[in-house]
Amino acid sequence: MEGALKASVILATYEWPEALDMVFAGLATQSEKNFEVCLADDGSGVATRRVVEKWRGALPIRHFRQDHKGFRKSRILNAAIRASRGATLIFLDGDCVPHREFVEQH
Numbered sequence: 001m002e003g004a005l006k007a008s009v010i011l012a013t014y015e016w017p018e019a020l021d022m023v024f025a026g027l028a029t030q031s032e033k034n035f036e037v038c039l040a041d042d043g044s045g046v047a048t049r050r051v052v053e054k055w056r057g058a059l060p061i062r063h064f065r066q067d068h069k070g071f072r073k074s075r076i077l078n079a080a081i082r083a084s085r086g087a088t089l090i091f092l093d094g095d096c097v098p099h100r101e102f103v104e105q106h
Contacts, residue, residue, distance in 0.1 A: 007035040008086030013094030032104035038080035043068025
């Protein structure tokens with residue numbers, strides 16, 4: 001599979017754009033670059049969308065969002081998983097900043 005993505009980082013978030021910004025900063029410095037970010041958003045607002053747009057040029061972000069109707073994290077995670085294209089799925093919460101070799105070590 002020449003040119004295939006090595007990994008999909010399935011990143012869960014909900015209404016903490018400041019933390020998400022730091023997670024994206026960590027993902028932007030990864031030693032392994034052949035991955036996508038599938039953002040599983042459980043109904044965040046405009047501030048989260050601004051953070052996503054800020055990082056779109058630096059990271060291959062695919063934003064999967066659902067309206068917030070209570071805690072439905074698993075539902076949006078499943079949507080991101082179904083749409084992922086990487087050979088490996090790496091799960092990350094929106095408040096966990098990855099170290100530089102996080103993707104490579106998976």
